[in-house]
Amino acid sequence: MPTLTRKEVEEIALLARLHLQDDELGRLQDELGGILEHFGVLASVDTTDVAPMTHPVPLELPLRPDVPEPSLAAADALRGVPKREGDLIVVPAIIPGGE
Amino acid sequence: MTPEFWTVEETARRVAAGEITAVRLLDTMLSRIHNVDRELGSYLETDSEHARRDAAEIDRKRAAGEPLGPLAGVPIALKDNLVTGGLTTTAGSKILQDWIPPYDATVVEKLRAAGAVMLGKTNLDEFGMGSSTERSAYKKTRNPWDPTRVPGGSSGGSAAAVAAGLCAASLGTDTGGSIRQPAAFCGVVGLKPTYGRVSRWGVIAFASSLDQVGPITRTVKDAALVLGAIAGHDPRDSTSLSAPVPAFADAATGEVRGLRVGLPTEYFPASVDADVRAALDRTIAALKDRGATTVEVSLPHSNLALPAYYVIAPAEASSNLARYDGIRFGKRAEARDLLETYCKTRGAGFGPEVKRRIMLGTYALRSGYYDAYYKKAQQIRTLVKRDFDQAFERCDVLLTPTTPTTAFRFGAKASPLDMYLGDIFTLACNLAGLPGMSVPCGLSADGLPIGAQLLGKPLDEVTLIRAGSAIEAAVGLGTRRPAGIGGI
Numbered sequence: 001m002p003t004l005t006r007k008e009v010e011e012i013a014l015l016a017r018l019h020l021q022d023d024e025l026g027r028l029q030d031e032l033g034g035i036l037e038h039f040g041v042l043a044s045v046d047t048t049d050v051a052p053m054t055h056p057v058p059l060e061l062p063l064r065p066d067v068p069e070p071s072l073a074a075a076d077a078l079r080g081v082p083k084r085e086g087d088l089i090v091v092p093a094i095i096p097g098g099e
Numbered sequence: 100m101t102p103e104f105w106t107v108e109e110t111a112r113r114v115a116a117g118e119i120t121a122v123r124l125l126d127t128m129l130s131r132i133h134n135v136d137r138e139l140g141s142y143l144e145t146d147s148e149h150a151r152r153d154a155a156e157i158d159r160k161r162a163a164g165e166p167l168g169p170l171a172g173v174p175i176a177l178k179d180n181l182v183t184g185g186l187t188t189t190a191g192s193k194i195l196q197d198w199i200p201p202y203d204a205t206v207v208e209k210l211r212a213a214g215a216v217m218l219g220k221t222n223l224d225e226f227g228m229g230s231s232t233e234r235s236a237y238k239k240t241r242n243p244w245d246p247t248r249v250p251g252g253s254s255g256g257s258a259a260a261v262a263a264g265l266c267a268a269s270l271g272t273d274t275g276g277s278i279r280q281p282a283a284f285c286g287v288v289g290l291k292p293t294y295g296r297v298s299r300w301g302v303i304a305f306a307s308s309l310d311q312v313g314p315i316t317r318t319v320k321d322a323a324l325v326l327g328a329i330a331g332h333d334p335r336d337s338t339s340l341s342a343p344v345p346a347f348a349d350a351a352t353g354e355v356r357g358l359r360v361g362l363p364t365e366y367f368p369a370s371v372d373a374d375v376r377a378a379l380d381r382t383i384a385a386l387k388d389r390g391a392t393t394v395e396v397s398l399p400h401s402n403l404a405l406p407a408y409y410v411i412a413p414a415e416a417s418s419n420l421a422r423y424d425g426i427r428f429g430k431r432a433e434a435r436d437l438l439e440t441y442c443k444t445r446g447a448g449f450g451p452e453v454k455r456r457i458m459l460g461t462y463a464l465r466s467g468y469y470d471a472y473y474k475k476a477q478q479i480r481t482l483v484k485r486d487f488d489q490a491f492e493r494c495d496v497l498l499t500p501t502t503p504t505t506a507f508r509f510g511a512k513a514s515p516l517d518m519y520l521g522d523i524f525t526l527a528c529n530l531a532g533l534p535g536m537s538v539p540c541g542l543s544a545d546g547l548p549i550g551a552q553l554l555g556k557p558l559d560e561v562t563l564i565r566a567g568s569a570i571e572a573a574v575g576l577g578t579r580r581p582a583g584i585g586g587i
Contacts, residue, residue: 009458016417016461017424017438018454019446028458031515035459038516039406042475045482052477053484055308055338056294056532057557062337076201080428091426096436 004033103131103264104580107173107321108348110267111214114172117161121154121172125216128174132218132265135585140240141250141260143179145219146186150174154216168214170328175210176269178257179220180227180303181312183207190303191225191235191253194423194430194448204301205336206270206312206329213328218266221256225450226420227277227305229253230521233509234452242284243581244547248506251281257315258285263585268316268325272302274309275408276501276525279537282315283501283550286539286576288567289315290322293558294532295340297326298333306415307338309408309529319538319567323347326560342558350564353572356390360566361494365401366524372504374543378574379500382540382551385573386498386566394494398486403479404527409519410463410476411530416453417460423448455515484531487554496562499524501537501550524552534560538567539576548576 009029013020020028074087083090102124105113113119129147136142157172177183180190182200189195203211210217224234232240232255240255242248243263250259254271258281261269271278273291282289290313297312304310314325327348332341362383367376383393425431425444432443449457463472490497501524512518528535534557537550551570553563580586 012458012461012465014442015465016457017421017441017445018449018457019439019442020454021446024451024454028455031455032458032462034514035409035516035519036462039410039472041403042406042410042479043471045403045475045479047475047478047482050478050481052474053480054477056484056530057338057340059338062334064334072201079201080198082425082429082431089426092434092436092440094437096438 004029004036102127104317105267106318107170107267107316107324110173111169111171114157115161115167121157121216122151124172125150125154125174128218128266131585135263136265138241138246139243139259139263139265139584140238141221141256141263141265142176143189143220143222143237143256144187146217149186150216150218153211157214157216168212169324170210171214173215173267174218175215176218176221176257176260176266177207178223178254178269178271180223180272181207181270182301182303183220186220188220188303189237191223191237192449192453193236194445196430198429202301205298205333207301209329215328221254221260221269223256224253225453226303226416227253227272227274228416228452228456230276230280230518231507231512232256234450236450239509241584242506243584244286245506245583248508248547249284251284251506253277254315255281258282258287258289261285261287261315261317262581268314268321270312270329271315272310272312273529274305274412275529276522278313278315279501279525279535279550279552280522282537283548284506286548286581287315287317288319288322288536288538289313290326290536290560290563291528291534292326292330292560293340293534295338296330296534296558296560298336298339300333300335304419306412307419308415309412319564319571320348320351322536323351323564340558345561347560347564350561351568352565353389353569355386355566355569358391358496358562358566359494360386360391360393361396361490361497362393363396363398363401363490363497363499365398366499370503371500372543374505375500375503375549378541378549379551381574382570383498386569389569389573396490396493396497398490398527400479400482400486401527404483404530405519405523407476407479407483408526408530409459410472411480413456413460414463414473415460417457417464420453420457452515480530483527487531487533491556496566497554499552499554501525501552505543505547505549528554533557534563536563536567538570540570540574542576542579
């Protein structure tokens with residue numbers, strides 16, 4: 001199993017949308033490296049022809065009639081929004097440097 | 100006994116008989132919380148206003164001769180990852196500080212419908228990720244048996260509150276042992292139902308294929324009563340099962356004649372504390388005395404359950420926690436563009452353990468590593484489940500220690516891996532979706548509670564309750580109460 005490089009930790013942090021401080025990056029490099037080493041045992045198990053288990057109980061896809069039902073009012077759904085104008089959620093520019 | 104330590108059963112009976120009003124009982128509980136919880140730290144918030152309204156309604160119904168629910172007047176606490184309409188729900192995280200949900204979780208609706216009076220929200224490891232409640236972003240919860248020790252986790256506040264008489268029962272959630280382990284550390288009963296037995300609607304998701312809600316109580320029968328109130332199909336949770344809900348409490352008979360108890364070799368390694376081992380030996384002897392038989396069984400993939408769990412749970416968590424991006428609810432860090440808003444919001448809002456697991460999960464799901472980690476872990480999950488299926492061909496229930504040690508001291512688990520290794524006996528149950536229960540089975544030489552864990556076949560909580568009530572009657576703590584904090 002590969003040990004993590006600092007660059008890999010930075011890449012994963014970006015994929016995870018986590019801004020990490022310098023000391024956090026260093027600590028996570030060590031900790032994740034150690035944890036992954038411990039998990040190396042997984043690779044040694046022969047799992048040929050073993051189906052992956054995604055879920056503990058057999059499930060059928062439930063369907064319901066496509067009929068509108070009472071649901072959360074817009075005002076309630078929007079109550080926790082950090083920044084809004086009326087019923088609209090205000091977000092910063094999607095394109096870096098945009099307005 | 101004082102009202103603070105009445106069982107769920109006794110409380111409901113006395114309220115229904117008019118021996119005490121729900122309002123008077125509520126005041127007694129709130130006053131005990133006020134006196135004891137400054138030191139114990141089990142609650143993040145109490146909700147006296149709402150609780151008083153609900154209690155007054157119970158008293159009005161009783162006076163009017165209207166039917167009362169099975170939990171009428173019973174004071175119950177909720178882990179703070181169960182959403183409560185109008186009451187702050189934080190999941191123990193700064194990223195949800197001051198978040199007031201617009202709806203109630205199904206389990207909260209069901210408890211209220213059964214007449215329970217909800218006292219407030221209890222402390223937990225952030226998003227349920229931890230085994231000591233030390234990872235809460237808000238406060239320290241102490242073990243009522245010894246304030247220098249942790250209550251366990253992640254439902255540490257829920258377990259400590261029940262043990263110290265700050266509620267009659269509480270709800271916790273269990274993703275890899277988070278109900279059973281704190282119950283063992285605090286000397287109370289903790290029941291994780293079969294996956295799908297209880298609705299997850301309104302439960303703040305950690306790992307969706309593993310999470311279940313369940314009761315923490317002072318007696319096995321109480322756990323059965325609370326489970327009866329919260330179990331059942333919920334159309335809002337497509338993973339909830341439509342299986343009929345049996346009269347769980349009727350199974351708390353202590354009758355185990357003819358029951359075949361399996362003892363998995365891998366769960367009794369030499370590394371288990373001598374006191375824990377001795378308590379389990381007494382438990383086994385007591386079950387045999389009462390007519391149960393024991394059989395040694397093997398769960399050969401047990402040593403792989405921990406690494407498989409710590410791939411699957413963080414992978415699911417990294418996906419579930421993507422929703423905390425500072426846009427629709429929770430805290431937002433101001434930044435120039437959207438990507439920076441996400442990164443800064445999450446970097447500032449999540450604590451170290453949550454970041455660690457998100458990173459671990461993101462790594463395991465990353466293109467190129469998916470087969471080596473995530474798929475591999477899911478295949479091992481199949482092998483773990485198969486082990487249990489084979490064991491249950493030879494027995495009705497499995498008996499193991501809940502934890503390898505009794506409650507540890509604050510800061511004792513220095514590295515994250517050390518903390519993870521404490522979960523070895525509890526997490527395979529979640530991987531396989533089985534019901535599990537921890538029942539107190541004695542005290543160690545230094546006076547700390549020890550838990551016996553029962554694992555059952557899917558949907559067979561009834562057998563856990565039957566065996567658990569026998570253990571409780573034979574080797575349980577009886578009327579012994581924690582003296583470390585708030586002793587009565």
